[in-house]
Amino acid sequence: MKRFATFLIAACALSAGATGLNDLESFIKGVKSGKAEFSQVVTAPAKEGQVARSKVSSGTFEFLRPGRFKFIYKKPFEQTIVADGQTLWLYDVDLNQVTSRKQAQALGSTPAALIASSADLKALQADFALADAADKDGLQWVQGAPKAKESQLQSVRVGFKQGQLAALEIVDSFGQRSVLTFSSFAANVPLDAAAFQFKPPAGADVVQQ
Numbered sequence: 167m168k169r170f171a172t173f174l175i176a177a178c179a180l181s182a183g184a185t186g187l188n189d190l191e192s193f194i195k196g197v198k199s200g201k202a203e204f205s206q207v208v209t210a211p212a213k214e215g216q217v218a219r220s221k222v223s224s225g226t227f228e229f230l231r232p233g234r235f236k237f238i239y240k241k242p243f244e245q246t247i248v249a250d251g252q253t254l255w256l257y258d259v260d261l262n263q264v265t266s267r268k269q270a271q272a273l274g275s276t277p278a279a280l281i282a283s284s285a286d287l288k289a290l291q292a293d294f295a296l297a298d299a300a301d302k303d304g305l306q307w308v309q310g311a312p313k314a315k316e317s318q319l320q321s322v323r324v325g326f327k328q329g330q331l332a333a334l335e336i337v338d339s340f341g342q343r344s345v346l347t348f349s350s351f352a353a354n355v356p357l358d359a360a361a362f363q364f365k366p367p368a369g370a371d372v373v374q375q
Contacts, residue, residue, distance in 0.1 A: 187298060190308055190324075191287040201228040202331065202351040211341040233269065234362040248364040255364040264366040267375040299323060305332050 205224040212218035225239040237247040244259035249269050256265040290296060293314070299307035305325035312319050318339050325333035330353075334346040366372050 187287060187296060187308060190296075194286060194290075197353045199228075199230045199355055199357045200331075200351060200353045201226065201355055201357070202348045204346050204348050206344060206346045208342065208344045228357060228361070230357045230359060230362060234359060236362055246364070248362060250362045250364060251359075253364075255366075257364070257366070257370070261371075262367070262369065263371045263373065265373045265375060303333075 203224070203226050205222065207220050207222050209218050209220040223239050223243070224241050225237060227235070227237045229235045233249060233251040235247070235249040237245075239245040239247075246255070246257040246259075248255045248257075252269055253266050254269045257263075287296070290310075294310040294312055296308065296310050299309040301307065303325070305327050307326075308324050310322045310324075320337040320339060320341070321335075322337075323333075323335040324331070325335070331348045331351045333348065334344075336344045336346075338344075
């Protein structure tokens with residue numbers, strides 16, 4: 167799960183229209199905050215002679231530009247991922263463990279850069295090869311491939327329906343696929359930066375990376 171932490175923040179907000187890259191640019195400029203519910207299916211590559219296994223989880227997320235995100239996993243295990251603009255925090259409730267790392271180093275060329283870090287499409291294209299992808303499953307898709315040679319990602323695809331965030335597909339360098347689907351997406355909702363502050367719970371084991 168933690169390997170996807172920096173990827174998942176991508177979910178913090180995509181809402182573009184059917185015209186692909188132009189609408190993605192409009193979204194970056196025009197959508198300053200958002201929230202939604204999500205479900206996630208993570209599928210590891212099938213080993214020889216075995217069937218690929220998937221894990222399903224669900225929760226909520228919020229985002230506030232610039233650079234603030236909150237993912238709260240509710241099922242099947244509780245976990246919180248918070249980016250406050252400076253630090254990325256991961257809190258595993260069952261383990262009572264908090265992991266922190268500098269946000270700028272943690273994100274890199276991840277989906278988060280597509281939606282939270284860059285100010286415009288030109289800035290995104292310095293880190294990603296972006297292109298409109300073919301419509302599929304009733305969604306309009308934008309595909310991105312990181313230009314960094316040592317990226318932990320192979321590819322990321324974002325799907326939109328009628329101008330709203332609908333899906334995010336991430337394939338990492340190990341061939342593991344994470345598919346998030348979103349519902350009840352709300353754009354430009356009033357959110358306070360203070361809501362993205364995180365304080366480790368008393369007694370939690372804190373690990374800095």
